Amino acid sequence: MQYWLFKSEPDEYSIDDLKAEPNQTGRWDGIRNYQARNLIRDQIKEGDLVLFYHSSCKNVGVAGSAKVVSAPYPDPLQFDPESKYHDPKSHPDQPKWFSVDLKYDQHAKSFLSLSKIKSLPELAEMVLVKQGRLSIQPVTEKEWKFISQLIKIS
Template identity: 55%
Template structure:
């Protein structure tokens, strides 16, 4: 059992969108970074905890909790020429991009990015590192507990 922080632009997929999706679950489409893909393909397991983070929006921060709800499979958007995530170099035989499904667990009062920065316990979080752009980052059990028990009440 591991923990993750996954960024999503709320204009694309917000915590509310996830809550109202069929089965309260959505495929995590659009990741086009190899490191983030590798986390989904190689490391994530069903049931892993997810901090659902809203990025590129007026109030960036952790908006709720989710969980990994599938094993990895090819991201269908890579094969769709009309999709902004279309990848002409990928093939059905050797798909380049794999994803997992993520299921809603709960919505919480937003824990803003600025609030995360206030706590020494979270100082090593990858998402807080200068220049961080990785959309999926591992979270330690201690960080997970601190955020879910102390900051999400």
């Protein structure tokens, strides 16, 4: 099992939106960054755990957790001309972009802000701190356990 941090703008898709989905399961789509795409396509697996991170908002930070419940598959939005994530250069026989399904696990009992994360020496080496802009990031098991205790998730 691996651990990840997935960033989402809560006005577009929040942890509350994931929780409100049928079976509390939703598609993580719209990734249009090659590095994040490669992580989805090549490394993220069913059963991996995810820190759900709210970005580009007033309260930036870890809002809760989720679990990857599918293998990677082609993001259907890339083929939809009506979608803002449409990619006319992508074809069903050779897709460029991939998605996974996430299942809601729980809200953080104690929201963990980015400023708090940056202040903690135990998290100084996180990809979030070192390379903050990436929308999908690996998290080490040690970082996952430390954050899980801070936000009081099991």
